[in-house]
Amino acid sequence: MAKKVGMEGSLAVSEAVKLANTDVVAAYPITPQTHIVESLAEMVANGDLDAEYIPVESEHSAMSACLGSSAVGARTFTATAGQGLELMHEVLYVASSMRLPIVMAVANRALSSPLSVWGDHSDVMAVRDCGWIQVFAENAQEAHDLVLWAFRVGEDTNVLFPVMVNIDGFNLSHVTEPLLLMEQADVDKYLPVNKYPLPLHPDKPVTMGAFGPPFIYTEAKKAQEVAFQNTKETILKGWDEFEKVFGRRYSPIETYQADDAETLLLTMGSLSETASLAVDNMREQGKKVGLVKIRLWRPFPFEEFRKTVKNANVLVVLDRCLSFGGPGGPVASEVRSALYDQANRPKVVSLIGGLGGRDVTPQNFEYMVDRGLEIAEKGSDSEYEMIGVRK
Amino acid sequence: MADLTWKDMEIGNIITTPGSARAYRTGDWRSDKPIKDYETCIKCGMCWLYCPEAAITIDDDGMYGFDLFYCKGCGICAEECPKKCITMIEEEEV
Ligand code: SF4
Ligand code: SF4
Numbered sequence: 013m014a015k016k017v018g019m020e021g022s023l024a025v026s027e028a029v030k031l032a033n034t035d036v037v038a039a040y041p042i043t044p045q046t047h048i049v050e051s052l053a054e055m056v057a058n059g060d061l062d063a064e065y066i067p068v069e070s071e072h073s074a075m076s077a078c079l080g081s082s083a084v085g086a087r088t089f090t091a092t093a094g095q096g097l098e099l100m101h102e103v104l105y106v107a108s109s110m111r112l113p114i115v116m117a118v119a120n121r122a123l124s125s126p127l128s129v130w131g132d133h134s135d136v137m138a139v140r141d142c143g144w145i146q147v148f149a150e151n152a153q154e155a156h157d158l159v160l161w162a163f164r165v166g167e168d169t170n171v172l173f174p175v176m177v178n179i180d181g182f183n184l185s186h187v188t189e190p191l192l193l194m195e196q197a198d199v200d201k202y203l204p205v206n207k208y209p210l211p212l213h214p215d216k217p218v219t220m221g222a223f224g225p226p227f228i229y230t231e232a233k234k235a236q237e238v239a240f241q242n243t244k245e246t247i248l249k250g251w252d253e254f255e256k257v258f259g260r261r262y263s264p265i266e267t268y269q270a271d272d273a274e275t276l277l278l279t280m281g282s283l284s285e286t287a288s289l290a291v292d293n294m295r296e297q298g299k300k301v302g303l304v305k306i307r308l309w310r311p312f313p314f315e316e317f318r319k320t321v322k323n324a325n326v327l328v329v330l331d332r333c334l335s336f337g338g339p340g341g342p343v344a345s346e347v348r349s350a351l352y353d354q355a356n357r358p359k360v361v362s363l364i365g366g367l368g369g370r371d372v373t374p375q376n377f378e379y380m381v382d383r384g385l386e387i388a389e390k391g392s393d394s395e396y397e398m399i400g401v402r403k
Numbered sequence: 404m405a406d407l408t409w410k411d412m413e414i415g416n417i418i419t420t421p422g423s424a425r426a427y428r429t430g431d432w433r434s435d436k437p438i439k440d441y442e443t444c445i446k447c448g449m450c451w452l453y454c455p456e457a458a459i460t461i462d463d464d465g466m467y468g469f470d471l472f473y474c475k476g477c478g479i480c481a482e483e484c485p486k487k488c489i490t491m492i493e494e495e496e497v
Contacts, residue, residue, distance in 0.1 A: 111415035172414055210417045219418035227405050232416050234409035 021184035022047035028159035035086035038066035038077035044181035045093040045119035071096040075103035082112035085211035094121030108143030113166035122368040130369020131181035132332040152189040180282040264313035273302025290377030327358040328384030362396035433476030450480035
């Protein structure tokens with residue numbers, strides 16, 4: 013029987029890394045991710061996790077060290093947040109193009125300036141095109157589960173891509189929640205040994221990360237693109253198998269009270285739990301409101317998403333990130349373009365909030381629904397609106 | 404190599420046969436090429452030492468020459484030669 017414990021979100025992540033019997037952790041501490049790598053360093057120092065812990069001088073080096081260790085076939089983990097993720101930026105593309113199944117937890121944090129250690133999604137949205145599989149967790153249990161799932165999916169020879177597990181900074185990383193700790197025997201059943209097909213090894217030398225002149229670069233990108241699209245099947249299988257072993261179900265798009273909803277809220281990450289409270293309140297008032305949560309951000313689950321929202325009239329998207337001068341928040345722009353060609357589709361309203369750790373309350377969500385309906389009916393003179401701003 | 408399709412790419416574009424750099428002609432973007440006056444050369448080897456492309460050859464007599472398959476035409480050898488016996492001349496259109 014899995015043990016029920018009270019555990020901080022960060023530790024839920026590091027416990028999963030330990031249970032996965034990770035070989036290498038290369039990381040640089042940065043708030044609000046620090047507790048993850050701090051606890052891993054402790055596990056390694058105490059002999060509870062037989063891994064190589066590489067303390068590096070920056071996040072750029074952390075990800076570079078991860079490339080090397082993943083390339084020899086070692087199970088590799090790192091974690092970062094905010095500015096740290098941006099400092100890794102160029103190396104993230106190298107990891108995915110070289111098809112190295114690194115797993116990384118990102119404790120989502122706002123970007124400077126003004127300097128903010130608090131949560132929003134500006135960090136991950138700036139790296140959304142880097143070719144990593146990207147998922148969002150809603151609570152500590154999901155953070156715990158998704159890290160294990162990430163190793164299984166990323167290292168599958170039908171996938172071989174790095175996986176990013178997003179957990180909201182502080183709201184998840186620093187909050188203690190009840191969760192079911194996975195059993196080692198179940199983990200061993202679920203997660204096979206990592207067998208990278210062409211590892212760096214002196215017995216069979218290979219060249220990794222060679223240069224690609226114009227005559228081959230396009231073919232290299234096409235191969236990467238096709239392989240990335242093909243990850244979907246294994247992603248879903250990874251969740252099916254997870255349910256069989258651990259009894260918890262995950263899907264690319266998840267919903268709450270969405271089936272008959274006329275107005276849908278769309279969120280990602282920890283705010284989904286707050287939004288569901290607001291949905292309950294509004295349902296009590298007789299409003300047909302529901303919630304859609306994007307779990308799988310990359311590859312984007314177009315089919316599941318379109319099917320989920322097609323009968324709603326209005327879809328109100330909360331983005332925790334600004335795209336200055338753009339067509340809306342990054343999530344809103346993407347779902348709008350995903351729906352543009354559809355015969356049945358809701359109107360998409362783009363609202364921005366929860367920036368830099370600003371609380372979003374159930375009342376805020378109720379306002380968002382009212383304002384969303386108003387914009388859908390009367391239009392707005394701007395492409396998107398920020399909510400909760402003092403005037 | 405130029406007829407490889409995307410289906411021929413190894414995972415992560417890994418190259419499984421070592422030595423592929425040897426087959427790559429770095430000399431094809433050269434605009435100037437080195438020529439030299441073999442009479443004044445003192446076989447000191449400075450050109451060999453400085454060439455960034457390892458495109459300076461040595462024959463059995465210890466005489467230094469150029470491998471134009473790799474020579475990029477950077478002119479460093481001409482600059483470093485203490486006898487100034489290397490001259491860069493414009494590459495002709497082919
Ligand atoms: S021109 Fe440059 S590349 Fe060519 S032989 Fe001289 S030093 Fe080497
Ligand atoms: S540097 Fe000049 S003198 Fe010396 S070996 Fe080369 S060509 Fe001859």
